[in-house]
Amino acid sequence: MKRSAFRLLGFAALASSSLLLAACDKSNDPQSTADAAVSAEDQSLAEDENATVADLVDAGSPSDAAVNGSPAAEPADLGRVGGSCVTRTYDAATRTLTLDFGTTNCVGPNGVARRGKIVAVFSGPYRQAGSTVTITLVNYFRNDNQHTGTRTITNLGQGSWSLDVQNASITTSAGTHSWASQRVYTRTAGFGTRTIADDEYSVTGQTSGTNRKGVSYTATVQQPLIKKFQAGCARTFVAGTVKVLTSREKELLLNYDPTGTQACDNIATITVNGTTRTIRVGGRL
Numbered sequence: 677m678k679r680s681a682f683r684l685l686g687f688a689a690l691a692s693s694s695l696l697l698a699a700c701d702k703s704n705d706p707q708s709t710a711d712a713a714v715s716a717e718d719q720s721l722a723e724d725e726n727a728t729v730a731d732l733v734d735a736g737s738p739s740d741a742a743v744n745g746s747p748a749a750e751p752a753d754l755g756r757v758g759g760s761c762v763t764r765t766y767d768a769a770t771r772t773l774t775l776d777f778g779t780t781n782c783v784g785p786n787g788v789a790r791r792g793k794i795v796a797v798f799s800g801p802y803r804q805a806g807s808t809v810t811i812t813l814v815n816y817f818r819n820d821n822q823h824t825g826t827r828t829i830t831n832l833g834q835g836s837w838s839l840d841v842q843n844a845s846i847t848t849s850a851g852t853h854s855w856a857s858q859r860v861y862t863r864t865a866g867f868g869t870r871t872i873a874d875d876e877y878s879v880t881g882q883t884s885g886t887n888r889k890g891v892s893y894t895a896t897v898q899q900p901l902i903k904k905f906q907a908g909c910a911r912t913f914v915a916g917t918v919k920v921l922t923s924r925e926k927e928l929l930l931n932y933d934p935t936g937t938q939a940c941d942n943i944a945t946i947t948v949n950g951t952t953r954t955i956r957v958g959g960r961l
Contacts, residue, residue: 712926713955715893716946718846718853719883719920720930720957724912725818726841726857727903730829731757733796733811735872736764736775741801744768753872759784771798781820792816805833822847835863836877848888855885861903877903879916892923895930902938909940912957932957 735753738746761782773796781789793814811827825844845854859881866875879901901916915933934945942957
């Protein structure tokens with residue numbers, strides 16, 4: 677049987693004289709470069725967790741939306757994405773799926789600790805083109821950092837979907853990152869099976885927000901982000917680039933595949949003014 681929907685599954689001044697340009701040029705300002713790096717790291721983590729939340733909802737979705745307590749369509753996928761920590765309930769009367777990680781940290785796949793609830797409300801048969809799922813996070817934490825916001829998934833047909841995120845934030849000890857984003861996930865593999873293990877997606881879209889240092893930014897996908905669900909790959913994107921532009925006039929390129937091999941790791945690079953350094957996506961958050 678073909679599983680066809682909700683599969684899973686981050687900135688310009690002009691002057692008239694050379695003197696003013698020299699005075700305002702921030703291309704070599706270390707603080708401006710650091711701000712851009714923080715923006716890239718923040719939006720990358722946000723998109724990673726956005727995808728994971730959508731994966732969890734997809735994996736926990738009911739096999740029959742009309743039946744109260746209907747089991748997950750593919751129970752093995754929920755364990756693959758959420759581990760043994762999550763308790764799943766489904767209320768057919770309100771079409772509400774609740775994934776509860778409990779009130780204390782539970783370490784799941786990839787060493788990520790979660791607690792709190794993910795609540796998803798389905799508009800109708802979720803594999804039907806045009807149907808939607810609205811997701812809210814209730815006291816939800818990843819590695820002790822609180823995540824908030826509303827996420828709406830819309831089935832675009834042919835296994836593809838859009839993800840709209842509004843009023844989202846991640847609160848950390850270093851500050852709060854807030855943002856909104858729009859993404860389109862186009863499925864490129866895994867059409868013929870129910871499991872998400874063989875799924876692949878090409879992701880496009882943009883994000884705007886304020887990083888945890890209080891600097892606003894926009895982030896636009898330049899080369900489509902590649903999401904794979906094979907073992908070891910699902911924790912982040914394996915390829916693609918994102919251009920980040922901050923309000924402090926700094927532009928940065930985030931590259932998820934610096935080796936050009938689509939390796940299943942969380943290694944990425946950020947490049948500013950021709951200088952490149954390596955980061956680990958979500959390594960600290």
